[in-house]
Amino acid sequence: xxxxxxxxxxxxxxxxxxxxxxxxxxxxxxxxxxxxxxxxxxxxxxxxxxxxxxxxxxxxxxxxxxxxxxxxxxxxxxxxxxxxxxxxxxxxxxxxxxxxxxxxxxxxxxxxxxxxxxxxxxxxxxxxxxxxxxxxxxxxxxxxxxxxxxxxxxxxxxxxxxxxxxxxxxxxxxxxxxxxxxxxxxxxxxxxxxxxxxxxxxxxxxxxxxxxxxxxxxxxxxxxxxxxxxxxxxxxxxxxxxxxxxxxxxxxxxxxxxxxxxxxxxxxxxxxxxxxxxxxxxxxxxxxxxxxxxxxxxxxxxxxxxxxxxxxxxxxxxxxxxxxxxxxxxxxxxxxxxxxxxxxxxxxxxxxxxxxxxxxxxxxxxxxxxxxxxxxxxxxxxxxxxxxxxxxxxxxxxxxxxxxxxxxxxxxxxxxxxxxxxxxxxxxxxxxxxxxxxxxxxxxxxxxxxxxxxxxxxxxxxxxxxxxxxxxxxxxxxxxxxxxxxxxxxxxxxx
Numbered sequence: 001x002x003x004x005x006x007x008x009x010x011x012x013x014x015x016x017x018x019x020x021x022x023x024x025x026x027x028x029x030x031x032x033x034x035x036x037x038x039x040x041x042x043x044x045x046x047x048x049x050x051x052x053x054x055x056x057x058x059x060x061x062x063x064x065x066x067x068x069x070x071x072x073x074x075x076x077x078x079x080x081x082x083x084x085x086x087x088x089x090x091x092x093x094x095x096x097x098x099x100x101x102x103x104x105x106x107x108x109x110x111x112x113x114x115x116x117x118x119x120x121x122x123x124x125x126x127x128x129x130x131x132x133x134x135x136x137x138x139x140x141x142x143x144x145x146x147x148x149x150x151x152x153x154x155x156x157x158x159x160x161x162x163x164x165x166x167x168x169x170x171x172x173x174x175x176x177x178x179x180x181x182x183x184x185x186x187x188x189x190x191x192x193x194x195x196x197x198x199x200x201x202x203x204x205x206x207x208x209x210x211x212x213x214x215x216x217x218x219x220x221x222x223x224x225x226x227x228x229x230x231x232x233x234x235x236x237x238x239x240x241x242x243x244x245x246x247x248x249x250x251x252x253x254x255x256x257x258x259x260x261x262x263x264x265x266x267x268x269x270x271x272x273x274x275x276x277x278x279x280x281x282x283x284x285x286x287x288x289x290x291x292x293x294x295x296x297x298x299x300x301x302x303x304x305x306x307x308x309x310x311x312x313x314x315x316x317x318x319x320x321x322x323x324x325x326x327x328x329x330x331x332x333x334x335x336x337x338x339x340x341x342x343x344x345x346x347x348x349x350x351x352x353x354x355x356x357x358x359x360x361x362x363x364x365x366x367x368x369x370x371x372x373x374x375x376x377x378x379x380x381x382x383x384x385x386x387x388x389x390x391x392x393x394x395x396x397x398x399x400x401x402x403x404x405x406x407x408x409x410x411x412x413x414x415x416x417x418x419x420x421x422x423x424x425x426x427x428x429x430x431x432x433x434x435x436x437x438x439x440x441x442x443x444x445x446x447x448x449x450x451x452x453x454x455x456x457x458x459x460x461x462x463x464x465x466x467x468x469x470x471x472x473x474x475x476x477x478x479x480x481x482x483x484x485x486x487x488x489x490x491x492x493x494x495x
Contacts, residue, residue, distance in 0.1 A: 002033060007044050010037045062096055063106055070110070123155045125290075126297030129180070129188040129223075130155060133168055134243030138263050139256040140365060147260070147365075149267075150176030151246045154184060157290035158283075159275050160242075162250045164264045165346050166365050170213050175308035175346045177217060182305070183268075186298025190224045220306045222299060249274045260365055261347055309343045309350075316340060320376055324349055328370040329361045330393065333379055362398070372397040374423055381420050388417045402438040406447050418449035429456060 002010075006027060013023040020038060024031040036042055066088055073083045089103040132151045137144050148168045152161040161180045165172040181187055210218070210225065218225050250270045257263040279286040285293075314322035316335045321328035324342060331340070331351055341352040344363070351359045361371045372393035381388055388394065394416045399407075407419055426434055437455040441447035 002029065002044050004044060007037055010034055011040060014038055062092065062098060065092055066106055066110060125156045125294040126188055128155055128190050128192060130192045130242065132194060132242050134246060136247055136251045137254055138164065139254050141258055149246060151242050152180040153242055154294060157294045158280050158287050159184060159291045160246065160271055162246045162267050162271055164260050164267055166260060166363065171308045171310050171344065172346045174217050174306060178305045178308060181221060181301060184298065185295045186300060187221045187223050188298060190226050192226050192228065194228050217306055220302055259362060309345045312342050312344065314340055314342055326367040327364040330372045330376045331359055332376050374399055378423055388420050391416065394419055400435055402435045402442065405442045406438050409442055410447050412448060421449050422452055433459065
C-alpha cells in the first residue's frame with residue numbers, strides 16, 4: 001500500500017508518457033505497485049473486500065452454545081454480576097478450544113443480530129416514584145468511607161432525592177421512603193423497585209413476595225409497590241441511570257463532615273439546587289416548573305410518619321455503657337446492671353427503661369467509635385478523683401464544641417481535672433451561660449478553669465448590679481414647659 005504522494009507521482013508519470021519501468025525506478029517502488037495504480041482503477045484508501053467465508057461446523061456449534069449460555073443465565077444476572085463475553089469464554093473453553101478474542105467477536109455478532117428494543121415510557125403527574133440504592137464515597141471525620149445512598153426520583157418532573165444512610169437494612173430503607181415522600185410533598189400512586197432484599201422476601205417482578213415490614217409501610221402511605229423483572233431496567237424508564245446522576249449531582253465534589261447528618265445536609269442542598277435550576281434536555285419546562293405541576297397530584301402524607309427503627313434489649317455494664325453494633329453508649333449511673341430497651345434509628349439510638357426514654361445518642365457510623373457522655377460519670381469522678389487524668393469519658397467523650405476546644409487548647413497539666421470542674425459547674429450554671437464562659441476562655445488562646453470562673457463571676461456581678469440599682473430618675477412632666485411658652489396678655493390654654 002502506498003501513500004497519497006506516491007499515488008499522485010505515479011499518475012503524473014503516466015501523463016508525462018513515462019514507462020512503468022521508468023516510473024518504478026524513479027520512485028523506488030515495485031512495478032507491480034505501479035501497474036496497480038497506473039490507470040487510476042484503484043486508489044490507496046481502498047480496502048479489499050474479502051468474500052465471506054463459509055462458516056465452519058465448529059463455528060456454528062460455538063455460536064449456538066453462546067446463545068444457550070446467555071439465555072440460561074439471563075434471569076440470574078443483574079447489575080455488576082451480569083454475564084458477559086469473558087464469563088462466556090471461561091465457561092465454553094471447558095468444552096471447546098477457542099480463544100477469548102474469538103468469543104468476544106462472536107458475542108458482538110450475536111448482539112448485532114438481536115439488539116434489545118424497548119418502548120419509551122412516559123408518566124402522568126403524581127403517578128410514579130422510582131427507588132434504588134447506590135454506594136458513594138464521603139469524607140467522614142477526615143477519612144474516605146463508602147456509604148449507601150437511598151435514591152428516589154419522580155419521573156414526570158425528574159425531581160430527585162438522595163439520602164445518606166448507615167446501611168441498607170429495613171429501618172434505613174423505611175426512613176429513606178419517609179424522608180423522600182416528605183421532600184416531594186406527597187405520595188405517588190405507585191413506586192417502582194428493582195428486586196431489593198429489604199422489600200422482597202423472594203421472587204421477582206409479578207411473583208415477588210414482600211417483606212412483612214415493607215407491607216406495613218405500603219399500607220401506611222397507601223401506595224402500590226411495583227417490582228421489576230430481573231435484568232429489566234428498561235421497565236422503569238425515566239432517568240436511565242439514577243445512581244449515576246445522584247453521584248454527579250450530590251456527591252461531586254465529595255462531601256465532608258463529622259457525622260452522616262452533617263453530610264446529609266450538604267447532599268440535601270445540592271439536590272434542592274439541582275431541582276431548582278436544572279432543565280432536562282428536550283423538555284419544555286424546567287424541573288422546578290414541572291414539580292409545581294406535579295405536587296397537587298400527589299396524595300397527602302399521613303398525619304404521623306411511619307416509625308423506622310428496630311428494637312433490641314441490652315444490659316448496662318459496670319462501665320455505665322451498653323453495646324450496640326460493636327459500639328459502647330453511656331447511660332447514667334443508676335442504670336448499671338439493668339436491662340434496657342434500645343430503639344435503633346438510622347441516625348440515632350434511644351435508650352428506654354420501663355416505658356420512659358432515659359437517653360438519646362447519635363448513632364456511630366464507625367464501629368468502635370464509643371459514645372461516652374461525660375456528665376454520666378461526674379458522680380464517679382467525684383468519688384474517685386485519682387482517675388480523672390486517665391478517664392476515657394473526659395479524653396474522648398462526646399461534648400459541645402466549646403468544651404472540645406477547651407480540651408484541645410488547654411495547656412495545663414491538670415486539664416482533665418479542670419474540664420471535670422467545668423462540667424460540675426453545669427449543675428448550678430445554665431448551659432448557654434457556661435458554654436459562653438468556656439468560649440470566652442478559648443478565645444484568649446490559653447483557656448483555663450480560672451478564666452471560665454472569672455467570666456461567670458463578672459457576669460454574676462453585672463447581673464446583681466442591675467438588680468440592686470438604687471438610683472431613681474425623676475421624670476419631669478412635659479406640660480410644665482408650657483409655662484415657658486406663655487406670652488404676656490394671652491390667656492393660658494387648658495390642658
